[in-house]
Every structure is written in C-alpha cells, then in structure tokens.
Amino acid sequence: MADDRTIRPIITNRKALFEYEVLQRFEAGIALTGTEVKSLRAGKVNMADAYAMFPSRAQNELFLVGLHISPYDFGQRENHDPLRKRKLLLKYHELQRLREGIEEKGLTVVPLSLYFSGPYVKVELGLVRGKKLYDKRAATKEREQKREMKRVTRDE
Numbered sequence: 001m002a003d004d005r006t007i008r009p010i011i012t013n014r015k016a017l018f019e020y021e022v023l024q025r026f027e028a029g030i031a032l033t034g035t036e037v038k039s040l041r042a043g044k045v046n047m048a049d050a051y052a053m054f055p056s057r058a059q060n061e062l063f064l065v066g067l068h069i070s071p072y073d074f075g076q077r078e079n080h081d082p083l084r085k086r087k088l089l090l091k092y093h094e095l096q097r098l099r100e101g102i103e104e105k106g107l108t109v110v111p112l113s114l115y116f117s118g119p120y121v122k123v124e125l126g127l128v129r130g131k132k133l134y135d136k137r138a139a140t141k142e143r144e145q146k147r148e149m150k151r152v153t154r155d156e
Contacts, residue, residue, distance in 0.1 A: 005118035010040055012113045013047050018136065020110060020128035026098065028123045029089035030064065033080050035072035040121060044070035045114065052088060052109035052125060054102070060095050062088045064111060064123065088123065101127040 032040075039045065050066040063085040071079040090098070101107045106129055113124045131139075 005120075006116075008116040010043065010114040010116065010121075011045050011047060013050070013111055015048055016110045016112055016126065016128065018139065019131060020108075020126070021131050021135070022112065022126040022128050023107070024097075024101070024127040025112065026090065026094055026125045026127070028062075028094075028125055030121055030123050031087040031089065032069075032121060035075040035078055035080050036069045037121060038072045038075070039069050040114070040116075042072075047111050047114065050111050052098075052111070054099060060092065060099075062090060062095060062098060062109070064088055067111065088125070098125075098127060106130065 046068040047066075050064060050068075052062050052064050054060075054062055064087075065085055066083065067086060068082050069080070070082055098109055102109060107127055108130075109125055110128055111123050112126045115122055115124070
C-alpha cells in the first residue's frame with residue numbers, strides 16, 4: 001500500500017545544518033498535546049537550541065529537549081509548558097543505532113525539521129558531528145560563489 005500523505009513543512013533548523021555535519025537522518029513521530037498541535041499549525045515554534053537525549057542508560061526512550069512551542073492563544077488552563085520534554089516515537093533498532101552514535105565521541109542528535117505528514121507531526125532527526133571553523137568558512141564561500149554565478153547568468 002503506497003503512503004499518499006502530503007508533507008507540509010512547519011520549520012527547518014537552518015542553524016543545525018550550518019553548525020553540524022549530518023551523518024545519518026531519521027524520521028520520528030512526536031508525542032504532543034492538542035494545544036501544541038494547534039500552535040504548530042499557527043507556526044509558533046522555535047528549534048534553535050533543541051536536541052534529543054536518552055534520560056538514562058537503562059531506558060529505551062528518546063526525548064526532544066529545548067524545542068519551544070509557544071502556548072496556544074485560546075488554550076487558557078489547558079495550555080502546555082512551552083519547553084517541556086517531548087517523547088520521540090522510533091522503532092527499537094533505530095533507538096539502538098542512535099544510542100550507539102551518541103555514545104561515540106563527538107556525536108549528538110538534533111532535530112533538522114518539523115513537518116506535518118498527513119494529520120501527524122513528524123520530526124526529522126540527524127545524527128550529527130560538529131563542524132570545524134574552516135568547514136563553516138568553506139560552506140559560506142561555496143554558497144557565495146553559487147549566488148554570484150546565479151547573478152552573473154541572470155544578468156547576461
């Protein structure tokens with residue numbers, strides 16, 4: 001059976017793509033409350049400092065920490081805490097692969113994007129390694145060269 005769900009992006013973590021080298025990508029579901037989903041539909045989310053972590057070595061649960069979903073304007077007493085930990089829904093073998101990556105030196109798990117897949121909210125996670133300063137400079141230089149090439153070809 002083909003999966004015909006439409007994907008509607010909510011937010012992309014551009015800072016993470018600049019700061020880190022993405023080694024592997026995973027798609028995960030996320031456990032949310034009703035007011036959080038309504039705030040996401042309104043686009044009131046910030047994932048600049050978000051990351052994923054296992055709370056302890058024994059547990060096979062991954063949580064997203066630092067994702068700021070603003071309170072829903074009409075939520076009143078049913079509103080959520082904007083910075084609460086949110087459980088990520090992954091398969092067991094994906095959790096094991098992420099745990100192995102985190103235990104390796106210098107790797108971490110950060111959210112790369114947040115999007116609606118049909119009625120569900122999904123998170124694209126990346127197993128990442130921090131870039132060195134010279135890598136960031138090379139990426140900036142390459143981006144500026146592409147922009148210059150586009151400008152030159154457009155002017156001709």
